[in-house]
Amino acid sequence: MANPTPAFSIRTSEPAWRENSDGVWTWHPEPHVNRIYEPFNDHQLRTHGAYHEAGHTIAALTAGLTVDAIHLAPSGQGDMFHSVISGTIFRWTHYVTMLAAGERAADRWLRESGLWTEERAWSVERGARTDRATAIAFAAKHGEQLTLTAHPWDGWTQICSYADGRLNTHWERVVRLADALAQNGSLDASAIQDVTELPASPEGRR
Numbered sequence: 001m002a003n004p005t006p007a008f009s010i011r012t013s014e015p016a017w018r019e020n021s022d023g024v025w026t027w028h029p030e031p032h033v034n035r036i037y038e039p040f041n042d043h044q045l046r047t048h049g050a051y052h053e054a055g056h057t058i059a060a061l062t063a064g065l066t067v068d069a070i071h072l073a074p075s076g077q078g079d080m081f082h083s084v085i086s087g088t089i090f091r092w093t094h095y096v097t098m099l100a101a102g103e104r105a106a107d108r109w110l111r112e113s114g115l116w117t118e119e120r121a122w123s124v125e126r127g128a129r130t131d132r133a134t135a136i137a138f139a140a141k142h143g144e145q146l147t148l149t150a151h152p153w154d155g156w157t158q159i160c161s162y163a164d165g166r167l168n169t170h171w172e173r174v175v176r177l178a179d180a181l182a183q184n185g186s187l188d189a190s191a192i193q194d195v196t197e198l199p200a201s202p203e204g205r206r
Helices: 042-061 092-112 118-127 129-141 156-169 171-184 189-196
Strands: 066-075 078-086 186-188
Touching: 042 066, 042 092, 042 118, 042 156, 042 171, 042 189, 066 171, 066 189, 092 118, 092 129, 092 156, 092 171, 118 129, 129 156, 156 171, 171 186, 171 189, 186 189
Parallel strands: none
Antiparallel strands: 066 078, 066 186
8 A cells, every 4th residue: 555645744834833811832823622632533543543653653663762661541532542662872962852753643634634624733732732741851951952933943943854754655554553552541552562563672773
């Protein structure tokens, strides 16, 4: 199967950062909603979470990191999701690209499934707020400049372009992994390896 068309590249477009009412910056405008994930129904939210974590996982594995498990955990606000990632980080850009790959995989899924709207794209961004903050703090810790709204270089749009490239190369794996996670709710390292055909740890790639 040929790779689907990549998601829209935000780095090559005109900058469109907007400050939300609570001071958080997003590329897409803040909608009139009461909850971040209000634009999603339950099934869509679960699938979004699965693609978000599949994006993190594939970017991590292809950067030499270990993924011990990925989870979708039901909560009062819908499915919350997280990955358990460990290992040695050889380049700071690999780690922040992995962090960006979650939201970029979810955005691409929306576009390719015909579900993309500005409201849902905004939800994808807001759901990745912690990933963004972690990336900026990680870059600073390593003496690197990464400013969220800088464009097109040294900002989040540049990191997103790195993530888009990584996801495009391995998109079929992302889709398979997201489907498996949505069906099972949790995958350990062995299951991740079976689905992606990528060794779950650096030792297995030698």
